[in-house]
Amino acid sequence: xxxxxxxxxxxxxxLSAADLRARLRGPGLRLRTGPFVLALRSTIAExxxxxxxxxxxxxxxxxxxxxxxxxxxxxxxxxxxWVRPQVHFLPDGEAPFQPLPRHHAFPLFxxxxxxxxxxxxxxxxxxxxxxxxxxxxxxxxxxxxGSGKSTLCAGLAHRGWRLLSDELTMISLTDGLITPVxxxxxxxxxxxxxxxxxxxxxxxxxxxxxTSKGVVTLMKPPAASVARAHELARPAWVVFPQYVAGxxxxxxxxxxxxxxxxxxxxxxxxxxxxxxxxxxxxxxxxRSSSYQFTYSVLDEAIAVFDALPRPAR
Amino acid sequence: MRTWQEETxxxxxxxxxxxxxxxxxxxxxxxxxxxxxxxxxxxAALCSAFAxxxxxxxxxxxxxxxxxxxxxxxxxxxxxxxxx
Numbered sequence: 001x002x003x004x005x006x007x008x009x010x011x012x013x014x015l016s017a018a019d020l021r022a023r024l025r026g027p028g029l030r031l032r033t034g035p036f037v038l039a040l041r042s043t044i045a046e047x048x049x050x051x052x053x054x055x056x057x058x059x060x061x062x063x064x065x066x067x068x069x070x071x072x073x074x075x076x077x078x079x080x081x082w083v084r085p086q087v088h089f090l091p092d093g094e095a096p097f098q099p100l101p102r103h104h105a106f107p108l109f110x111x112x113x114x115x116x117x118x119x120x121x122x123x124x125x126x127x128x129x130x131x132x133x134x135x136x137x138x139x140x141x142x143x144x145x146g147s148g149k150s151t152l153c154a155g156l157a158h159r160g161w162r163l164l165s166d167e168l169t170m171i172s173l174t175d176g177l178i179t180p181v182x183x184x185x186x187x188x189x190x191x192x193x194x195x196x197x198x199x200x201x202x203x204x205x206x207x208x209x210x211t212s213k214g215v216v217t218l219m220k221p222p223a224a225s226v227a228r229a230h231e232l233a234r235p236a237w238v239v240f241p242q243y244v245a246g247x248x249x250x251x252x253x254x255x256x257x258x259x260x261x262x263x264x265x266x267x268x269x270x271x272x273x274x275x276x277x278x279x280x281x282x283x284x285x286x287r288s289s290s291y292q293f294t295y296s297v298l299d300e301a302i303a304v305f306d307a308l309p310r311p312a313r
Numbered sequence: 314m315r316t317w318q319e320e321t322x323x324x325x326x327x328x329x330x331x332x333x334x335x336x337x338x339x340x341x342x343x344x345x346x347x348x349x350x351x352x353x354x355x356x357a358a359l360c361s362a363f364a365x366x367x368x369x370x371x372x373x374x375x376x377x378x379x380x381x382x383x384x385x386x387x388x389x390x391x392x393x394x395x396x397x
Contacts, residue, residue, distance in 0.1 A: 257315075257320035260331075261333050270331075285317070
């Protein structure tokens, strides 16, 4: 279930600050993130700082390498370069969205990269779900914003589970295996304090306070998860999480057909894929046990995940 | 179409929609995929599968289920026939 491990490569941490900025300002910093190569360009200091911190462990490729996505996080020109400065997200030279305040640049980059993948990578069935793996079995956590998915994912990723993604679960249309795309974990509002206490020494980005999702902070993914991004994973469990303050951890089975429909509602591209999406989703549901999960205390939640029944081989 | 624990998900390749069906609708759809059938045949199939009693209530339920399948685009036109 693995592609060959990549040969030892240069990482972002090994670049000098000057080299990093030169690549960002010039031909593009080529980052490998799971199966994708991103060519990122930006003159904005917040982007360079965010990449330096959050993508330190990621492989860097030379400018001659093919890139799947080309993103420019560009400073606004004209009046908004100086007054209420703004940042534009420009994938492949287009401007699909309105600009945001410049200090939102790094979270905007993360959301935008997700948008690129979820809108284009149609060799996979892509779920809006976190996914983690342990002992060869992957647990998929599909959930809308506000469910506590990312906090739970971050907790699991720092308690023995491998982070595959906190946002995009990528299921191959050919063999049903999950392709990891480990990226910084997006924490909102009070989740930051929870994770600061839960993972002492974890690395966080600067918080951005006034986004449409509230306060957003990114958490650096574990280096081991990034290093193992070439290792595919077999889906075993689908767990629909819901944080409820004060609730005891509670797991209840979800019937397969209902899990199917909930997963389809949490998919970015199920409707685009047609029959291939139906077949991939069928395969996922047949390979996995599905549950509804309510929790409030992370340690209790992780104990429940550690005790999930392993699928019969 | 896939069935698990008496519930079925069915993909309509004409509309691109996916539907969740219960056991009675699945029974009707399976029969109608084989060809046209009278309401008597469809009603008898439901009675047999679910230990129901023929009568006005069953006729009403049958009409409702067939109407749903037709609104989903899963059955087309007068695929079922009522006796005069």
